[in-house]
Amino acid sequence: QVQLVESGGGLVQAGGSLRLSCTASGRTYTAYAMGWFRQAPGKERDFVAGIDWSGGTTVYADSVKGRFTISRDNAKNTMYLEMDSLKPEDTAVYYCNLAPGISTLGNYDYWGQGTQVTVSS
Numbered sequence: 001q002v003q004l005v006e007s008g009g010g011l012v013q014a015g016g017s018l019r020l021s022c023t024a025s026g027r028t029y030t031a032y033a034m035g036w037f038r039q040a041p042g043k044e045r046d047f048v049a050g051i052d053w054s055g056g057t058t059v060y061a062d063s064v065k066g067r068f069t070i071s072r073d074n075a076k077n078t079m080y081l082e083m084d085s086l087k088p089e090d091t092a093v094y095y096c097n098l099a100p101g102i103s104t105l106g107n108y109d110y111w112g113q114g115t116q117v118t119v120s121s
Contacts, residue, residue, distance in 0.1 A: 001027035002110045004096045009115030012086055016119070020081040022096030022112055029098075034072060034079040035059075035105040038092035038117075045095065049081060052102040059102060064090075086119045093117075 008020040022034065035050030049070040050059045058070050069082040079096065096112040099105045 002098055004098060004110060004112035006094060006096045006112040006115040009094060009117045011118045011120065014087055014119055014121050016086050017082070017084045018086065018117060020083065020094055020115060020117075022079045022081075024077045024079075024096075024098060028077070029100050033099050033102040033105055035097045035099070035102070036070065036079075036081050037095045037097055037106065038090075039095065039114075040092040043092075047106060048094070050102045050105045051079065057102055083117070086117075088119045088121045091117060091119050 003026045004022055004024055006022045008018060012018055031053035033050060033052050036048040037045050038048050039045040048061050048064055049068055051070045051072050055072055067085045072079040093114040093116050095114045097105055098110040099108050
């Protein structure tokens with residue numbers, strides 16, 4: 001019932017930047033949290049960053065804290081992930097997720113198709 005579409009992935013050199021976008025459509029919660037997860041080949045899908053409905057609360061994985069910034073524009077039903085100082089270990093498919101609250105991100109099967117981020121050394 002909820003469609004999530006990611007965009008903005010690509011190939012970038014270490015130290016570079018990318019900005020990912022995720023737009024939600026269809027049925028959504030009245031107020032919902034959104035977040036980013038990523039999955040590298042042979043690895044689990046791991047939490048990257050989350051943001052509550054108001055944008056007043058954000059949560060980051062330790063591995064990206066200080067380098068990535070999550071934000072949202074509710075008028076556009078869109079979430080963003082600004083990724084700076086990218087490292088090769090950031091290489092993964094990045095997925096958008098939606099949940100009723102920031103603490104429940106990853107617990108509902110609302111995922112986008114993913115967008116590939118590749119960081120070369």
